[in-house]
Amino acid sequence: MTTASDTPALNIALLGGGTVGSQVARILTEDADALTQRIGAKLQLTGIFVRNPQATRDYQLPAEYYSDDIDEVMADADIVIELMGGVDPARELILKAIGQGSNVVTGNKALLATHGNELYEAAAQAGVQLSFEAAVAGAIPILRPLRDSLSGDRVTRIMGIVNGTTNYILDQMDTTGASFNDALAEAQRLGYAEADPTADVGGDDAAAKAAILAHLAFHAPFTLDQVYTEGITQITDLDHKAAASAGYIIKLLAIAEQLDDPAGVVLRVHPTLLPRQHPLAAVRGAYNAVFVEAENAGELMFYGPGAGGAPTASAVMGDVMSIAKRKLRGGPGRTHTARRELDSLEIGETTTRYMMVVRAADAPGVLAKVAGTFAEHNVSIKSMNQTPDEASTEEHKTALLSFITHRAKESQLAKTLEATKTLDVVDDVLSVMRVEGK
Numbered sequence: 001m002t003t004a005s006d007t008p009a010l011n012i013a014l015l016g017g018g019t020v021g022s023q024v025a026r027i028l029t030e031d032a033d034a035l036t037q038r039i040g041a042k043l044q045l046t047g048i049f050v051r052n053p054q055a056t057r058d059y060q061l062p063a064e065y066y067s068d069d070i071d072e073v074m075a076d077a078d079i080v081i082e083l084m085g086g087v088d089p090a091r092e093l094i095l096k097a098i099g100q101g102s103n104v105v106t107g108n109k110a111l112l113a114t115h116g117n118e119l120y121e122a123a124a125q126a127g128v129q130l131s132f133e134a135a136v137a138g139a140i141p142i143l144r145p146l147r148d149s150l151s152g153d154r155v156t157r158i159m160g161i162v163n164g165t166t167n168y169i170l171d172q173m174d175t176t177g178a179s180f181n182d183a184l185a186e187a188q189r190l191g192y193a194e195a196d197p198t199a200d201v202g203g204d205d206a207a208a209k210a211a212i213l214a215h216l217a218f219h220a221p222f223t224l225d226q227v228y229t230e231g232i233t234q235i236t237d238l239d240h241k242a243a244a245s246a247g248y249i250i251k252l253l254a255i256a257e258q259l260d261d262p263a264g265v266v267l268r269v270h271p272t273l274l275p276r277q278h279p280l281a282a283v284r285g286a287y288n289a290v291f292v293e294a295e296n297a298g299e300l301m302f303y304g305p306g307a308g309g310a311p312t313a314s315a316v317m318g319d320v321m322s323i324a325k326r327k328l329r330g331g332p333g334r335t336h337t338a339r340r341e342l343d344s345l346e347i348g349e350t351t352t353r354y355m356m357v358v359r360a361a362d363a364p365g366v367l368a369k370v371a372g373t374f375a376e377h378n379v380s381i382k383s384m385n386q387t388p389d390e391a392s393t394e395e396h397k398t399a400l401l402s403f404i405t406h407r408a409k410e411s412q413l414a415k416t417l418e419a420t421k422t423l424d425v426v427d428d429v430l431s432v433m434r435v436e437g438k
């Protein structure tokens with residue numbers, strides 16, 4: 001029989017005591033007995049590195065846990081959990097942890113999408129594990145399935161809602177008519193947003209996740225700067241109305257797809273119109289969902305809470321438990337080093353659909369002229385709708401023409417857009433959005 005004193009212990013150092021860090025501290029403390037029972041070892045939280053040890057936190061432990069002395073906190077750590085965010089000093093501290101032989105768990109997608117390869121290499125060389133399930137889609141187990149369960153298949157495409165803050169904002173604007181700023185403030189209050197929310201609303205957070213997803217799905221390294229990125233800050237009321245009247249909803253999607261000709265991967269993040277009946281259209285609030293298409297498995301969908309303290313802490317704890325089990329068994333660290341090089345292609349190489357709303361003269365022949373620019377660039381129109389324009393006057397009668405195209409190469413769609421803008425019968429292109437789903 002194992003007595004309490006025979007139970008082995010693993011030391012855990014926590015860097016960061018904010019939204020997620022507090023919840024990890026809570027789980028390690030409140031669920032300590034259950035965790036020990038599950039793995040046969042104690043997970044001993046030895047210290048929490050914070051900027052201000054005196055500050056009060058969402059989950060408060062006794063004062064002796066908090067320190068601004070990194071050496072003291074990290075000394076003798078079997079596992080270092082980095083939940084500070086940002087590139088510096090997180091990068092140095094993770095390298096320091098790896099250098100001293102500690103295993104590392106992080107949720108820091110901004111760091112992994114820019115300096116991941118350096119960190120994966122360092123971990124592989126040191127024979128320690130670097131795990132980061134929390135970095136993509138919060139609580140949803142998505143990285144482990146890609147890395148393990150699907151490693152015998154060929155993933156061809158990933159499409160997902162991977163930023164909780166923007167999904168929350170778009171959902172609030174769509175369903176309650178909330179303003180962008182009010183919805184963002186609420187997302188910050190609920191702990192979904194990054195410390196600097198421009199990464200959320202500008203699309204960079206989703207882009208970082210797209211790069212990480214692509215790395216694991218396609219077994220090749222990708223970085224943030226290879227992701228074509230548009231956020232949600234430019235979306236107007238008119239975009240929402242145009243989408244709704246055509247039966248669509250706007251979602252910020254991250255898409256990673258493998259092309260055969262030319263061979264490579266296109267990574268993109270942008271607001272996208274989805275049919276209201278599409279499964280991703282039903283993803284509300286700060287929930288996330290990731291569609292994975294694989295050659296043999298077919299279509300898979302992963303769904304769950306994508307942000308917030310407790311859900312993200314769940315993913316962190318999953319990594320901690322997995323490392324602890326491996327460490328107790330005495331196995332080597334797992335490496336995430338990419339196995340091959342795969343070109344990252346420009347967005348122009350991919351195919352997509354567009355909805356374009358233009359304000360044009362309400363006169364004979366106008367429709368044919370606008371439609372002509374689509375034909376000229378080999379873009380087929382799926383549907384067209386004309387609605388009255390509130391800005392129309394007796395002197396200058398105008399109407400709103402809304403076009404939805406069939407799938408075409410991005411570069412052809414871009415040329416169509418440029419040509420449409422220059423037509424003398426077109427006053428303005430009011431809304432342009434990509435469309436996914438059937």
Ligand SMILES: NC(=O)C1=CN([C@@H]2O[C@H](COP(=O)(O)OP(=O)(O)OC[C@H]3O[C@@H](n4cnc5c(N)ncnc54)[C@H](O)[C@@H]3O)[C@@H](O)[C@H]2O)C=CC1
Pocket residue numbers: 015016017018019020021049050051052082083084085086088089107108109110134135136138191192193194195306307308309312
């Ligand atoms: N909040 C969320 O829903 C999710 C967050 N993440 C990631 O988890 C990490 C932590 O996120 P949150 O807990 O939301 O952030 P937060 O801003 O609430 O907490 C960060 C903590 O780190 C501390 N910190 C930051 N820089 C420091 C420095 N130089 N020295 C000492 N302490 C420092 C802060 O004082 C704070 O206690 C980030 O990388 C974030 O991207 C990942 C998934 C979801």
Ligand SMILES: N[C@@H](CC=O)C(=O)O
Pocket residue numbers: 135136137138162163164165166192193194200205306307308
């Ligand atoms: N700010 C992020 C947090 C989780 O990764 C988000 O809103 O999704």
Ligand code: NA
Pocket residue numbers: 133134135136137138139140141142143315
């Ligand atoms: Na996850």
